[in-house]
């Protein structure tokens with residue numbers, strides 16, 4: 001399987017995030033992508049190609065222009081305040097506060113962010129645009145005839161909504177890829193999010209649409225981030241009613257429960273008649289993940305890949321989460337190798 005990868009991911013290297021009430025070193029680090037790339041090479045998964053630039057147009061197909069312009073200028077405006085440290089919001093536009101977009105960069109940082117764990121740094125813009133180029137180059141190759149492709153996207157994307165960043169995500173690589181597949185002729189595209197955390201951003205982007213089916217298996221938002229989206233009763237709205245499926249599972253759920261949810265999701269994808277599949281591949285479902293609470297073992301990721309291959313669809317894998325850095329490479333490549341073995 002071909003991998004698309006860019007060294008520019010290294011430019012996103014936040015110092016700290018506010019997690020569980022205290023500032024800790026970021027869990028979303030460059031070493032994550034290094035370890036995945038090393039495993040891709042060591043396990044001889046296939047060639048590794050660099051992305052070509054696609055510009056902002058494909059990004060603006062799913063993200064709000066004001067949000068994109070904010071990301072483009074945030075660091076320069078932040079550092080003009082004499083700040084050389086990561087930009088993090090200090091409050092949010094919560095219920096009954098005005099929903100006007102602030103002028104000042106500090107206010108915009110609060111308006112366009114979902115949490116305090118997604119630092120904007122000097123290299124964020126370059127890293128995030130390169131990550132979307134990785135996903136878009138993977139689309140180019142899928143349209144060009146590849147049956148399956150791995151977009152080694154970092155920073156990840158599935159928590160990034162139309163107009164806000166969060167969960168270590170700035171541009172929603174999977175949503176940008178799904179939209180690009182639609183724009184290049186696929187009539188129906190399914191996005192399956194297997195990350196431990198609900199893909200709130202991807203749901204937000206496609207919630208009112210019936211041409212992109214969104215499905216997510218994740219830790220129950222009653223106890224897990226992102227808390228405010230990802231419930232089973234969220235089924236889409238308007239045109240999109242019936243085209244959104246959430247499978248929240250209790251923290252600590254066993255592996256067979258997880259795979260039962262996966263089989264239910266795969267059934268929906270088959271019924272939808274998808275012509276292409278985008279997988280938001282987070283491996284923080286791993287039993288040893290430091291910030292997550294499912295129990296998949298490294299061998300289970302082979303089974304996951306094999307089940308996905310059963311759909312017999314052109315498939316684009318976008319890397320999302322996975323914070324047990326040591327095993328991340330094997331966990332990710334097990335999905336891809338498991339997929340290939342059944343293709």
Ligand SMILES: NCCCNCCCCCS
Nearest residue numbers: 019117167197225291321
């Ligand atoms: N107590 C856990 C806090 C989690 N904070 C953000 C998690 C983002 C996951 C991205 S896949």
Ligand SMILES: [Zn+2]
Nearest residue numbers: 195196197321
């Ligand atoms: Zn996650």
